[in-house]
Amino acid sequence: MKKTMCLIAFVFLAAMVATAQDYPRVELFTGYTYTRANSASDVPAFSANGGSGQFAINANKWMGFVMDIGAVHNGNIGGNHLDSTFTNYLFGPRLSLRYSRVRPYFNILFGGMHAGTSIAFSGVPVATPAIYPPGSNTPLPPNAPVTGRLVASQTSFAMTTGGGLDIKISRHVSFRPIGLDYLMTRMQNFRSAQDNNQHNIRYTTGFNFTLGGEAPAPPPPPPPPPMKACWDGSSVPVASECAKRTMDLKAPAGVELCPGTTLKITPPGAPPNGADFQWSINGEPVSKESNFEFGTTGRQPGTYKVGLKVSAPEYNDATVERVVSVAEYRPPTGALGATPQEIWAGERATLSARFTPGNCGGDLQAPTYSASEGSVIGNQFDSSSVVFDPASTTEQRKSVTLVARVADQKGQATAQTTLVVKKAAPLMAKRYPDIIFPANSARVNNCGKRVLLEELRAAMDADPTGHVVLVGHLSEKEAAKTGLDQLRALNGAAVISAGSGICAAFPAPQIFIGASGAVDNGVDLKSNFCGTTQETPGSRVNEKDTDAPYRRIEVWFVPTNGALPASLKDQKDAASLSVSKLGCPR
Numbered sequence: 001m002k003k004t005m006c007l008i009a010f011v012f013l014a015a016m017v018a019t020a021q022d023y024p025r026v027e028l029f030t031g032y033t034y035t036r037a038n039s040a041s042d043v044p045a046f047s048a049n050g051g052s053g054q055f056a057i058n059a060n061k062w063m064g065f066v067m068d069i070g071a072v073h074n075g076n077i078g079g080n081h082l083d084s085t086f087t088n089y090l091f092g093p094r095l096s097l098r099y100s101r102v103r104p105y106f107n108i109l110f111g112g113m114h115a116g117t118s119i120a121f122s123g124v125p126v127a128t129p130a131i132y133p134p135g136s137n138t139p140l141p142p143n144a145p146v147t148g149r150l151v152a153s154q155t156s157f158a159m160t161t162g163g164g165l166d167i168k169i170s171r172h173v174s175f176r177p178i179g180l181d182y183l184m185t186r187m188q189n190f191r192s193a194q195d196n197n198q199h200n201i202r203y204t205t206g207f208n209f210t211l212g213g214e215a216p217a218p219p220p221p222p223p224p225p226p227m228k229a230c231w232d233g234s235s236v237p238v239a240s241e242c243a244k245r246t247m248d249l250k251a252p253a254g255v256e257l258c259p260g261t262t263l264k265i266t267p268p269g270a271p272p273n274g275a276d277f278q279w280s281i282n283g284e285p286v287s288k289e290s291n292f293e294f295g296t297t298g299r300q301p302g303t304y305k306v307g308l309k310v311s312a313p314e315y316n317d318a319t320v321e322r323v324v325s326v327a328e329y330r331p332p333t334g335a336l337g338a339t340p341q342e343i344w345a346g347e348r349a350t351l352s353a354r355f356t357p358g359n360c361g362g363d364l365q366a367p368t369y370s371a372s373e374g375s376v377i378g379n380q381f382d383s384s385s386v387v388f389d390p391a392s393t394t395e396q397r398k399s400v401t402l403v404a405r406v407a408d409q410k411g412q413a414t415a416q417t418t419l420v421v422k423k424a425a426p427l428m429a430k431r432y433p434d435i436i437f438p439a440n441s442a443r444v445n446n447c448g449k450r451v452l453l454e455e456l457r458a459a460m461d462a463d464p465t466g467h468v469v470l471v472g473h474l475s476e477k478e479a480a481k482t483g484l485d486q487l488r489a490l491n492g493a494a495v496i497s498a499g500s501g502i503c504a505a506f507p508a509p510q511i512f513i514g515a516s517g518a519v520d521n522g523v524d525l526k527s528n529f530c531g532t533t534q535e536t537p538g539s540r541v542n543e544k545d546t547d548a549p550y551r552r553i554e555v556w557f558v559p560t561n562g563a564l565p566a567s568l569k570d571q572k573d574a575a576s577l578s579v580s581k582l583g584c585p586r
Helices: 002-018 446-462 484-497
Strands: 026-037 046-058 063-077 082-096 102-123 146-168 173-188 195-211 227-229 235-237 255-257 262-265 276-281 284-287 292-295 302-311 318-326 333-339 342-344 348-356 368-371 375-377 380-382 396-407 412-423 430-436 467-473 511-517 552-558
Touching: 026 063, 026 173, 046 082, 063 102, 082 146, 102 173, 146 195, 255 262, 292 302, 333 396, 348 396, 348 412, 368 375, 430 446, 446 484, 446 552, 467 484, 484 511, 484 552
Parallel strands: 255 318, 333 412, 342 412, 467 511
Antiparallel strands: 026 046, 026 195, 046 063, 063 082, 082 102, 102 146, 146 173, 173 195, 227 235, 262 292, 276 284, 276 302, 302 318, 333 348, 348 380, 368 396, 375 380, 396 412, 430 552, 467 552
């Protein structure tokens, strides 16, 4: 009894130790089996060899349920050539004692055993009935020798109890050097037909495979080391350093500098006392002072990265960077407008310049203006001095280039536009029929007066500010009579300016007098009104009178602002030639 209690205490202690270990959920064993059988009958004891397998499910670290299936064979029991195979199927609980690598176990299993046995025989049948071989419809001939095997089998109760030892190779594989069981079977004696108990010994060896289970528990942590307090309220081991502080430095915004300027850069924030500084430009160290002055002189336009690294005890190094751009000078830009864009000669236009400052040039000065023709006063363009072709008889248009200039502290810019100056086509003088004079005479006959007082009168009344042009001629035969050509023109002027009698009162200053002498002056004879002697309308010049084209005055009316006829040379107005002294000719 005392021994039994000790064994129970040992088992319980081992189970408690095992609960602290890892255990598999499922176990699979396969291996070799040797059985020493005691038949308890006329058959002597014998040995059998074979294999077996086990399937175990563990409920916890020390208790499980096992299913054991195996078979052994002996082909010549007792020298009688009994060929026998014994198959077991057993079930029951198992107690496992789990150590670090070596695991003893104990189990008791119940189930059954199936035994199959056969023995060979030969002889000559003596029975009279026919004997048929298995699977044949033809009987054996009489007295023929017969060979065969006698077969017998039975299934009976079986029980085993015992244990073994597993040695752990890895987490999932163990080697079983020994498994030793007492195996009891209850086989029937073929002679007595009585059940007999057989007491057998079974030995197994092989490999056990384990599945599932939790990872081994981690070892207990070591005792904490001595600690020290840090600046942030935390604690660290005495041999360790406290966490370093973070400097309050903020990255500054970028800045753009114009050429020739400088920028003083200070650390952006509050560096700790005793801090070290390292300034750099584009990664190249430049200064270790607490402040840094960035100059643009000698630097090409572009972007520069000014870096600062600050180091201090008990602080993490801090790095900040500021982008400094060196700008390039750009002149102002702008546009120039003129209102209106087209003017008549003599008119004015207003100039308006709109300039935008460039880059790094400073304030803009007031714009100044110039013109390719004409003049500019302030912001007013005057077209009075624009030159046109005086000989042109059509409307003329001239493009004038206007330029505005503006300057800043470093340069200047221009803007230009064009303006069209127009000069209207001159009004052309209207020619009336020539007045023909007799040879050596300056008297205006009645036919000539009708030209002046009827034909020309209507034009003078319609345009009181116009001009009358009278150009006198004489023939070569009359060349000796100096001034006859001018006198003829003056007499015609007196008819329209004397203002008494039948004469009209057209202003004498508006009557231009010209004298061409004995040439036609490029103007053909126009005598379709009357001739030289007859004073009735429709009279023609005598064709034989070849000097008649030179004894005449040209009669023209020039509208206000109209162009004088080209035949008028060295003209003088009738007032300056004292036409009033002639009175109204008869």
